[in-house]
Amino acid sequence: MKAPKYQWQPTTVEIAAAAGITPEQVERFDHNTSPFPTEWAPAVAAASLRSLNEYPGADYRTLRIAAAELNDLEPEQIAPGAGADELILLCGRAFLDRGDSAVAATPTYPLYEISTLQAGGVFQPVPAAAPDFDYPSDQMIRAARDADLVWVCTPSNPIGNVVAPDTVEALISATDGLVVVDAAYAEFAGADWSKQVENHHNLIVLRTLSKAFGLAGARVGYAMAHADLITAVDGVRPPGSISSISVDLAQAALGASTAMNKNVATTIAARNDLGVMLGSVGLRVLPSETNFLLCEVGPHAHDIARHLMEAGLVARKFPVDGPLRDYLRFTVRTQQAHNRLITELERCLP
Numbered sequence: 001m002k003a004p005k006y007q008w009q010p011t012t013v014e015i016a017a018a019a020g021i022t023p024e025q026v027e028r029f030d031h032n033t034s035p036f037p038t039e040w041a042p043a044v045a046a047a048s049l050r051s052l053n054e055y056p057g058a059d060y061r062t063l064r065i066a067a068a069e070l071n072d073l074e075p076e077q078i079a080p081g082a083g084a085d086e087l088i089l090l091c092g093r094a095f096l097d098r099g100d101s102a103v104a105a106t107p108t109y110p111l112y113e114i115s116t117l118q119a120g121g122v123f124q125p126v127p128a129a130a131p132d133f134d135y136p137s138d139q140m141i142r143a144a145r146d147a148d149l150v151w152v153c154t155p156s157n158p159i160g161n162v163v164a165p166d167t168v169e170a171l172i173s174a175t176d177g178l179v180v181v182d183a184a185y186a187e188f189a190g191a192d193w194s195k196q197v198e199n200h201h202n203l204i205v206l207r208t209l210s211k212a213f214g215l216a217g218a219r220v221g222y223a224m225a226h227a228d229l230i231t232a233v234d235g236v237r238p239p240g241s242i243s244s245i246s247v248d249l250a251q252a253a254l255g256a257s258t259a260m261n262k263n264v265a266t267t268i269a270a271r272n273d274l275g276v277m278l279g280s281v282g283l284r285v286l287p288s289e290t291n292f293l294l295c296e297v298g299p300h301a302h303d304i305a306r307h308l309m310e311a312g313l314v315a316r317k318f319p320v321d322g323p324l325r326d327y328l329r330f331t332v333r334t335q336q337a338h339n340r341l342i343t344e345l346e347r348c349l350p
């Protein structure tokens with residue numbers, strides 16, 4: 001089966017042109033990124049420009065050390081990647097053979113299916129039930145028994161909820177295969193995966209610098225696992241997919257967790273405010289342990305998204321033939337952006 005293509009959202013420049021505004025006036029509520037520019041980044045990037053004539057060291061040893069120190073692991077338990085996205089694709093390539101099966105609770109991050117199919121595997125969705133999309137723990141544990149790979153997204157994108165730690169443990173025990181936990185939003189849930197990584201030989205945890213660390217444009221993530229799994233990921237990793245500027249930015253970020261923690265605290269407070277605001281205009285806001293909120297909007301969700309887009313506000317909408325057609329997802333942004341969003345919603349909600 002040919003793997004489906006990842007569907008990109010329109011670019012900021014395209015949206016601005018269509019709305020007749022400048023790109024700076026476009027507000028991306030759809031990317032789950034930090035709204036705050038990373039203040040220290042220009043100085044770090046400027047220093048790395050001096051060595052752009054050389055390739056980055058392909059083993060990314062210093063980056064492994066920085067990620068290992070932050071997580072109390074050994075550098076041999078870390079594999080860097082060009083974002084968690086590259087690592088998701090590498091996990092499929094390293095651990096799935098043609099015909100192998102991979103399961104995930106759905107709706108979920110689309111790249112798990114793409115990674116599975118690109119590797120020649122079979123993707124088995126285990127649907128969570130509307131309207132709250134609680135994690136289908138029992139069905140997943142049953143499905144994990146026969147699976148070669150179990151994808152777990154916690155906290156979940158696009159739902160925002162976490163998978164209970166007991167359920168993750170049960171999935172790890174249930175399968176003879178591998179469990180890949182995508183913990184892209186872990187910082188917002190206060191989750192620390194180092195103990196589980198030490199305890200389990202069939203667990204890989206993926207982390208990213210794109211969300212809590214505010215470095216989405218740098219494209220850096222890392223996998224944490226036992227050394228033999230890391231060797232397998234490294235075996236399919238392109239030698240220089242992370243630029244040397246990004247390596248320097250990521251190392252600086254990993255060493256400055258106070259700034260990250262501040263960003264997380266600010267984001268959580270702003271998320272709680274945004275949740276109240278969205279509720280006050282009549283949307284049903286699902287609980288979230290991330291930097292975004294999933295909202296049940298109703299059958300006109302796509303019309304609302306179109307109206308918002310015309311005003312330069314980009315909400316994440318979902319396929320009309322899927323379980324989230326009546327929902328929109330909003331990334332936490334600044335207070336000013338939230339006010340704009342609410343003003344436009346008040347204009348267009350029936």
Ligand SMILES: Cc1ncc(COP(=O)(O)O)c(C=O)c1O
Nearest residue numbers: 083084085109157184208210221
């Ligand atoms: C669950 C999940 N995993 C991975 C990613 C991609 O992360 P990265 O920017 O590190 O590639 C995202 C991005 O939105 C995500 O939501």
